[in-house]
Amino acid sequence: MSNLASGRGALFQKEKVDDLRHWVRENKPKGLMSKVMSEQEAIAKFMTEGCYLGVELYGSVRCPMSLVREVVRQGIGNLRLAGQGVLENDLLIAAGLVKKLDITYHGYEVFGISPVLRRACESGEVETVEWSNAALAWRFKAAAMGLPFLPVRSMLGTDTFTYSAAKEIECPFTGQKLVALPALTLDVGLIHVHRCDEYGNAQIDGISGFASEMARASKRLIISTEEIVPHEEIQKYPERTIIPYYIVDAVVHAPGGALPGEMPYVYWRDEKHMNLYFEQAKNAEGVEQYVEKWVRGTKDHEDFMKKLGGAERFEQLKAQATRR
């Protein structure tokens, strides 16, 4: 149909479903094998300069911050990034590692606009293509379903559509106008979970955000976890496995891995530290100092936790956690 529009944004990630199938067949481990490794190993092993990255959930909630900090430490740059983001994507942009951003929402929620994003976009350093929150989740869902696209009813009639890489289509049954979203496959996905076994069978407490879809849309999936539990624990409640082992490439044991954000039912966010970040993010020098001190200036996650106040601080935050 000639009257159907196409978004003018670039498709930052191009993958053919059939190619992915072949890649999965060759590269993903189908048997049970231990995938436990450190942040350093996991990031070094699976992330490459210029790769397309996705992080779940938000920077302030159940977000694999220990993995994100390790990406910054290793300085893996020219990243293409999917995202709704708060602290995680902000940190990557602040560290100068991001080139292209499939943006949905990037800000500090109740704390307002991100000055880091503003500087990066207004200077032209980061190129953006627009999507809605659900559209991005549905793009992951398309990939998770092994499909090249999904039809949806969002984004119609807006500049969000025009500055996206979506297309309008007509329903073959009803003739109604729909938006076709191109599947989005991540080169690397990072997800923080409550518990998993050494093989990667993972459980999440509370909302799952877009973990299920993003995990399945990731070529390489690194999960960090508050707790590694015996395999038997997983086998006892197999309906709780939201991420199956066969899509997981690395399991990183990271208690406090979501800090300074919260981990539902486990610990509350470190409001003091978040305020510190938001304060320093106001200008380029401030945020650079933050990155130097808190990320590059910490050897690893353990070191970060120590700097944050060690076991004592961690226990305070645990005590403030929302209870069931």
Added chain:
Amino acid sequence: MSNLASGRGALFQKEKVDDLRHWVRENKPKGLMSKVMSEQEAIAKFMTEGCYLGVELYGSVRCPMSLVREVVRQGIGNLRLAGQGVLENDLLIAAGLVKKLDITYHGYEVFGISPVLRRACESGEVETVEWSNAALAWRFKAAAMGLPFLPVRSMLGTDTFTYSAAKEIECPFTGQKLVALPALTLDVGLIHVHRCDEYGNAQIDGISGFASEMARASKRLIISTEEIVPHEEIQKYPERTIIPYYIVDAVVHAPGGALPGEMPYVYWRDEKHMNLYFEQAKNAEGVEQYVEKWVRGTKDHEDFMKKLGGAERFEQLKAQATRR
């Protein structure tokens, strides 16, 4: 594209997404209210002659058999039916209540072909349109997503496609051929669960089959449950709510409701009774006798349970249940 094929099967259920939205707005209860009622009340209230019905899972596993038997007792006929089926759809067909069947699999699994289906199809009594198991689940998923269709990669190149009501389309991004499945909305859906509260917030243990999708694709959703638990129990583990209250119209307390099939972790199937059914199903007279004795000849689910052997038999079957 002129070279794209269309299935020649009839679309047994025609619903426009926008019409459904309006129907949902007017008819579904959005606040919390008790929906507890008996099988008799639920079926009488929400099922009508000629309606399009769907039942989950299989007749031999976690299937709302007490509800299905009540449909037979009330003799609600001219049904259009979605299905992969074992005992449940078989019973409805045996009772002469089914006119049209969107068929995927209908048989007795390890016990072979259904003579009931054979008689109904070979005599022309029941009209069938073909789908695959996943295609039917994906048709529910399309409706659950509020979409008029979903693209998939099944059914391509086969007579299963030709005798379906699907259409071929081309991907707007890759040009590849795909099958477009029309969304399938049920007038009434029946699902048996492990537990729910009086409002309908429901949990399922073990595999969820296609419960999540079918529940969301149902205009009227009747759930039967092994156990009605206090609301607080649901609120404690909200991630376990696979069926949210707002899509539920009736909650029927039916311990043993899946019998003679199994309820995972609760009771094993009544093999003796299933064999009795399979034996009687071999000819029209036999199955009619079964229906007379075990369905029409029982007043309600309690009466059926008594006839099956009462508390003693129920305890035996519970003792044989698969454990976690």
Added chain:
Amino acid sequence: MTEYNKSELLICTAARQMADNTICFIGTGIPMLAAALAKRTHAPNLVAAFEFGGVGPDLEKLPLAVGGSRTFHRAEIASSICDLMEAAARGYVEYGFLGGAQIDPYGNLNATVIGDHDRPKVRFPGSGGANDIGSLCWKTIAIMRHGKKRFVPKVGFLTTAGYLDGPGAREQAGLPSGSGPYRVVTDLALMGYDDETKRMKLLALQPGVTAEQVQAETGFELMIPDDVAVNDEPTDEELRLLREEIDPDHLYT
């Protein structure tokens, strides 16, 4: 009568727009307080839903993030963004709250950029769930501060669909029939939309404000009916609930 501030006025005005026994998409901030207030006054069965999966939390403590644990504390459901947005697509969600940097006469919103998209003068956070909410919920309620730079004849970037360019435009674009902008709540007034023209219309003034003042702070011609109501001031009970029960630490008010 108790004194109140602008935030409290916005919250009370917004709370009164929501009917009981409905599901409402809530973001952090004012909408959350409005929902909590509505639940404690005229709409005890109002269900707060959060786009990342929380439905029906007790809101005993106010969430600081739309995915935070307080959005599903003692909730009925803690699911996922797809599940919630798809429920909205199926017609289950009556209200959605929206905000933005700019709004136009048809209720279209800009939350993306000022200036050229690829080299913006100001980069805002982007659509987030707003575009989906504006597309899929039945009615949207925008909460804004009034001002000429915010109420503009045409938004610089159309992030979230209002009535687009007028009657029939949403349906033509493929958006669900019968859906669209419902109310705009500001510190100066409550506005709705004219049924025929789909243009913004003054419904009621905030206490002490005149229609002329509202028009003067609006960058396009506002439809002003002959008799414009005046909103009731926040009641003592509303203020007590807000200050003592809902936001005792005054994080938001």
Added chain:
Amino acid sequence: MTEYNKSELLICTAARQMADNTICFIGTGIPMLAAALAKRTHAPNLVAAFEFGGVGPDLEKLPLAVGGSRTFHRAEIASSICDLMEAAARGYVEYGFLGGAQIDPYGNLNATVIGDHDRPKVRFPGSGGANDIGSLCWKTIAIMRHGKKRFVPKVGFLTTAGYLDGPGAREQAGLPSGSGPYRVVTDLALMGYDDETKRMKLLALQPGVTAEQVQAETGFELMIPDDVAVNDEPTDEELRLLREEIDPDHLYT
């Protein structure tokens, strides 16, 4: 050497086709026993997956239904049909077992009807998951009893795609590249498919069977290479495992 029956022969032959460290879609019956046997012999890390959501059960007791609790007993995952079929669509599932009333030279299967679809002579159960498995898994293994009525030049109803009408046809139809029929296991022989023509080819004879016998029981010309292997008989250990551990109640054998 221990005596064995036809079912045991089929099970042992099927078991040997599966490689270790792969995921395999299993239906009830012979495939299940084959998977259980493979896991106890050459493929300890073979993962049995059941289309309604069970992945990796211990198969300590044999399931009687593809959705039954034994398909997820001490499993890694108990999810849903969409989740499993979508994993197959993404390329995770190496093998899928199929059966049917008829098979043709290209491995197309009929499990739907004999005669006119709308007024069939015989109505079979229908595709079930077979069409999906035949579309989405990398390799399918058909298990059949040999016979001229079953091995036909053209299936009366094409329920599940094999190579359709020859080389390139699957890809042309939109099916995933590189996927398709892999083996046919019968009581008389093991067959594969010719790389070039995609037609069924004899690979190995069951013990005591001749190529002539196989051809005589096949309703189309079978490709028969010059040297055809002979399958090893079921070993004592295989039979012991089957009879004592896997199916001690002889439900299937």
